[in-house]
């Protein structure tokens with residue numbers, strides 16, 4: 029079994045990025061699961077708070093989920109041509125303490141996807157994640173690209189991904205990512 033964790037980087041109730049991950053969950057290849065998570069309940073990072081109280085429970089749970097996963101998918105919104113602060117904040121928390129980065133992130137295969145009502149599909153936010161993923165020692169997957177524009181036309185009122193073309197692109201993307209994770213499990217170098 030291949031176990032992937034997906035994090036939707038939005039707090040919005042009707043988040044398109046959460047809906048995209050939920051669609052991916054239903055399109056996983058045989059023998060693979062996608063555990064869809066959000067950044068809900070994660071406070072703003074403050075070193076004083078960390079020193080006084082350690083990690084908030086939501087952060088500890090997210091870290092453990094990432095550490096246990098064979099791969100990670102980040103579904104990123106784009107704010108002002110970059111990573112939304114709330115999502116970056118969640119990963120900043122997950123990178124604490126730095127001594128735990130190897131357990132949680134080192135060598136972790138990571139795929140980045142994103143969807144937006146705008147016309148450019150979150151490409152700039154996706155690019156910005158690369159420097160973060162490099163610093164954390166992950167293995168970003170470059171075998172596919174999924175930057176989805178015009179979100180307003182793709183989902184129904186319940187958040188179901190109804191666009192057949194995007195569903196197929198998502199199926200191919202997630203299948204390719206799972207395949208690469210499996211190949212690495214067989215031959216890690």
Ligand SMILES: Cc1cc2nc3c(=O)[nH]c(=O)nc-3n(C[C@H](O)[C@H](O)[C@H](O)COP(=O)(O)O)c2cc1C
Nearest residue numbers: 038040043044045046105106107108109144145146
């Ligand atoms: C402060 C702010 C800045 C935004 N900047 C961008 C942007 O640069 N590019 C873009 O495609 N959409 C931008 N948007 C629109 C978001 O893509 C849109 O709110 C989207 O629904 C967020 O993702 P979600 O549905 O997963 O919450 C911005 C939205 C906000 C609130």
